[in-house]
Amino acid sequence: MANLLNNSEKLKKAQDEIDFVIGHDSLLEESDVSKLPYLQCIILETLRLNTTAPLLLPHVSSADCTIGGYFVPRDTIVMVNAWAIHKDPQLWEDPLSFKPERFEGNGSEKQQKLILPFGLGRRACPGAPLAQQVMGWTLGLLIQCFDWKRVSKEEIDMTEGLGTIMPKAIPLELMCKVRPSMEKLVPKD
Numbered sequence: 001m002a003n004l005l006n007n008s009e010k011l012k013k014a015q016d017e018i019d020f021v022i023g024h025d026s027l028l029e030e031s032d033v034s035k036l037p038y039l040q041c042i043i044l045e046t047l048r049l050n051t052t053a054p055l056l057l058p059h060v061s062s063a064d065c066t067i068g069g070y071f072v073p074r075d076t077i078v079m080v081n082a083w084a085i086h087k088d089p090q091l092w093e094d095p096l097s098f099k100p101e102r103f104e105g106n107g108s109e110k111q112q113k114l115i116l117p118f119g120l121g122r123r124a125c126p127g128a129p130l131a132q133q134v135m136g137w138t139l140g141l142l143i144q145c146f147d148w149k150r151v152s153k154e155e156i157d158m159t160e161g162l163g164t165i166m167p168k169a170i171p172l173e174l175m176c177k178v179r180p181s182m183e184k185l186v187p188k189d
């Protein structure tokens with residue numbers, strides 16, 4: 001939501017997609033998320049730019065191996081810096097900007113390999129499909145039902161706070177009101 005409120009044209013684009021695909025006569029269902037590609041791009045771009053687990057989880061090498069030209073003996077703790085990979089200017093154009101469009105049409109083959117908010121391989125997050133589905137459903141409903149505004153004219157401060165899952169340093173505050181077109185479906189209280 002913070003990224004969207006700092007980029008209101010992207011919020012409008014997401015709302016237009018939902019209005020076009022779902023309309024105003026029913027609430028977005030969980031099964032609708034797969035029909036909303038731009039909403040999914042927003043989630044992917046948020047996980048790239050504000051990677052929830054920036055160093056993934058610690059791994060241990062089960063055998064001697066070589067990683068990026070470096071010899072890594074068995075039983076070494078190996079950390080993957082997903083945060084840096086997701087912001088590497090050699091891999092991503094304009095890496096510090098919020099641009100969901102970069103994933104439109106699934107993004108380039110290279111980008112698909114480089115986006116790893118849930119890790120990769122055998123120890124990747126088993127909850128990834130559930131998380132993506134629930135994030136899409138929740139965010140989609142918030143966008144479908146409400147008009148959103150920042151509490152002040154200034155951009156929302158995106159500074160990262162302390163903690164293993166990168167909370168915002170300043171908690172998000174927003175204003176919302178039920179969209180007139182959704183009043184019949186959203187209870188007033």
Ligand code: HEM
Nearest residue numbers: 052053056057117118119120123124125126127128130131
């Ligand atoms: C936005 C939501 C989530 C994010 C960003 C996330 C991210 C991650 C990451 C980065 C890892 C470590 C992968 C690695 O080190 O290679 C992980 C592991 C794990 N996640 Fe998630 N996760 C999310 C939601 C969930 C949910 C909803 C569940 C369960 C329902 C879940 C269960 C697990 C488990 C059990 C592991 C350990 C897997 C293993 O060590 O084999 N996660 N997650």
